[in-house]
Amino acid sequence: MGYDGSRFGIGGLFLKTMLLSVVTLGIYNFWGRTQIRRAIWGAVSVDGEPFEYTGTGKELFFGFLKAIALLIGLALALLVIGYVLGRLLQFRAVLSVAVVAFYLVVSVLAVAAVYLATRYRLSRTLWRSIRFGLDGTAGRFVMGTIGYSLLTLVTLGICLPLLRTWQTRTIVNNARYGTVPFRMEAQGAKLIWPWVLTMLLAVPTLGIMLVWYRVREFRYWSSTVSIAGLKFEGRLRLGQVLGPAILLAVITVAIFAALLVPTMFAAMEAARTHAPPPPSALTIIGIWLYVALAPAINFVVLGHPVLKAGCETMAIGGALDLEAVAQSSDAGPRTGEGLFALLDGGGL
Template identity: 70%
Template sequence: MGHPGTGRVGYDGSRFGIGFLFLKTVLLSLMTLGVYNFWGRTEIRRAVWNAVSVDGERFEYTGTGQELLFCFLKAIALLIAIGLALLVLGWASVLVRSGLGLQLVLAAVYLILAVLAVAAVHLAMRYRLSRTLWRGIRFGLDGTTGRFVLCTIGYSLLTVATLGICLPLLRTWQARTMVDNTRYGTVPFHMEARGATLIWPWVLTLLLAVPTLGISLVWYRVREFRTWSASINVAGLTLDSRLRLGDVLGPAILLTVITVVFFVALLFPTIIEWLEVWRTRMPRPGANSASVVGIGIYVALAPTINFIVLGHTVLKASCETLAIGGALDAGPRLSAGNAGGR
């Protein structure tokens, strides 16, 4: 039994309401030495998920702060175990005066950190999808984290070897892998986009990045999103994004201006001090404490500022310019063992 019709995605989140959740998370995380961050992130996700709807039916996020905290503690325990093992190997290399052994240990540190960072991306997506419901039916992510890590490292090396030109291959492969392994209930997603079609737009973006003061980067991300969206289908349903550069350009420029002005204002005293040092040949001054504190405050508030100025607009424009067409040919697969599961 299909579900005919064409639908639109909606977003009615509050710019300052959700922005306040970001600010609340920062402040309470500082007061609790980071512990509240897990509950704050969960509250933000619930608000954002609930603000997005398809044909009037809202998404639901069922994750909890306790789950995020437990995952964090497991990650810390793993890092400690790996760190201790590498420390022992490093100490042994020092004792036997093996320079090669010490270099291999350092190389292992960087490799392990890279592997864990990539694995975290896949595992985080799996967790978020497993806690996302629409019409009471849960999403999921299949596939192995190991394959995702190995292929990502391979594409990353190719990107480095080509001085960044092959970045679309990496990003599109990651997106396609995520989408192809996503399911709604037992209904699979499929994505056909290939990164090769985005190589020349990316090269053009790099060439124009400086002359356009970064505007070409925004243009590319819009084109990338539209290319990816147009190649996704879900059991007969297709997506069509009409997102335009003009939909997000204004807020992107505003965020850039705010960031530049803020940092120039903060670093101005330090710049003056360095100019005075250069003029008088006096001893080099220490770091300006006001600048350091100001930068720290800005970094802490960056997620709030980013959402209020840019994130909200991007979410709203991305959702409201996305059309869903076709008929969902899912049959009874949707509800079989996938409804509820809270």
């Protein structure tokens, strides 16, 4: 695989999207996100042939409107049910229960939206004019995620690799290139002990073990993926990720320290002298600006080098018989990512 994207060119698209989204009250975000995807997809190639992203901002925007309508309808329905039951049962806490139920339902919808968003993105991804696709159901993905999440909770996080590997394997095994399916055979149990080691050493190593684990996880996952005779093998190394990850962490800590430390000292001085607390508007604005700029900073510092290293170290063995690949009749969903676009902030 190859990657020839421009670090600051694509980073500039993130910055442009942020600025125009502020001016347009968030509306431009959907068109800006589409531009970013087209740039990144087009920078990644296999056998010299780049990928192509055909989604549109309009599709993402209408998916977002559907999500808003769904959430408003859900909230109103639960409030009405809560109010009626509260009057009938004379139970004042029913409205509180309705609010909790709303958040639980939204959490379930968010998990389903991850699957549906992946379906949309794959359906808008082409290679050699053949589009990808995702079969299966979001319902099964949700039920499996709930089950493995409860197992992870009961085991105090030890079984997290089972959850993450099951989710990834489910998506990959339902994905296809045209009519040819992908296959992934990864087993989360093989990552349990590396994850336990990571949990024990994450704090003493200042998070370095978390980076080590993610690299190991990626290499193991990719080595179990195949499609029609092609075998993938990720050869990404820790050193290729660790430097950018540390740099991003240092930048983040430095920015927040510069924003918060003066405010903390001013608040301490105000408490000592019994003076009114200093205004914190500048600190709030500074944090907001950093959060708005975070997608551009993250891509320039971490996303670009990791994407480049991941593509250039991905080995693909075998040969794909393109004559056996046919265009699927399933063109994917008509609108974009819905709830996922609502929850995803400035991501891809």
